[in-house]
Amino acid sequence: MALAARGVTQLAGLLLSALGWVFSVITAYLPHWKSLNLELNEMESWTLGLWQACVVRDEVGRQCKDFDSFLALPVELRVSRALMFLSHGLGLLGLLASGCGLDCSRVGEGRRGRKRRLLVLGGALSGAAGAAALVPVSWVAHVTVQEFWDDTVPEVVPRWDFGEALFLGWFAGFSLLLGGCLVTGAACWPRAPRAAGQDPAAEAQAQCPCLENGTAAPRA
Numbered sequence: 001m002a003l004a005a006r007g008v009t010q011l012a013g014l015l016l017s018a019l020g021w022v023f024s025v026i027t028a029y030l031p032h033w034k035s036l037n038l039e040l041n042e043m044e045s046w047t048l049g050l051w052q053a054c055v056v057r058d059e060v061g062r063q064c065k066d067f068d069s070f071l072a073l074p075v076e077l078r079v080s081r082a083l084m085f086l087s088h089g090l091g092l093l094g095l096l097a098s099g100c101g102l103d104c105s106r107v108g109e110g111r112r113g114r115k116r117r118l119l120v121l122g123g124a125l126s127g128a129a130g131a132a133a134l135v136p137v138s139w140v141a142h143v144t145v146q147e148f149w150d151d152t153v154p155e156v157v158p159r160w161d162f163g164e165a166l167f168l169g170w171f172a173g174f175s176l177l178l179g180g181c182l183v184t185g186a187a188c189w190p191r192a193p194r195a196a197g198q199d200p201a202a203e204a205q206a207q208c209p210c211l212e213n214g215t216a217a218p219r220a
Contacts, residue, residue: 006189007103010119013182014098017126020175021091024133027172028084031064032163033140039158047163050081076143080136091129091176098122098183116187123184130176137169 031049038044043058054064067073070081099105101118141162148159 006186009182009186009189010098010102011104013123013126013179013184013186014095014102015179016175016182017091017098017122017129017179018095020126020130020133020172020177020179021088021095023168023172023175024084024087024091024129027133027137027165027169028081028088030163030165030168032165034144034160035163036158036160048160049163049165050077050084074143076136076139080140083132083136087129087132087173087176089129090125090132094122094125094127094129094176094180096122097125101187119183119187123180123182123187126176126180126183128180130173130178130180133169133176134173137166137173141166 028050031052031054032047033050034048036046036048038046045056047054047056052064052066054062056062070078097118099122101115101122103115105115144160144162147153148161153159
């Protein structure tokens, strides 16, 4: 039972990390980090992302324009681009390391120490990817709040608000963090000593009973 729980925890952490990584990639390219609704013209709304700004009009639909200059962007958007790219790279490496270190994986069979180190490395990379995704999202949200409540700006001036991508980015970051913690925690679980003459493949099968003959069919 303990071996099965260990394998399930590893798989859950890997799947959660993969989900967070996919959402972080989507977050980086969505032009919805900030939104702006004009009270004087309710038929028009603006959205802002890391790469482009868009305007939505009822008559013509959505029109987007890429930013012309990287250096002309606010500092939080410039740093956010770099951090999101860093998050994607760390997350991908974490998924590869965690996948190779799974007890169910046939990579490095019979080398418990190496598989454990791969799990720890994968979990740490996934956690770092989550932090790298949370920092830019939280920074942009902080700047948005500051600008929204800036008393020096006249009340008639429209204010930027949170966009949907910020909430997706928070979910992605916390998913990566939680997935990394699960993978690392599962790697630190004590393992029962291998019986004399036990085949490593048979041991992996015992830890992942849902995998049989390379399929996902559960045992009867």
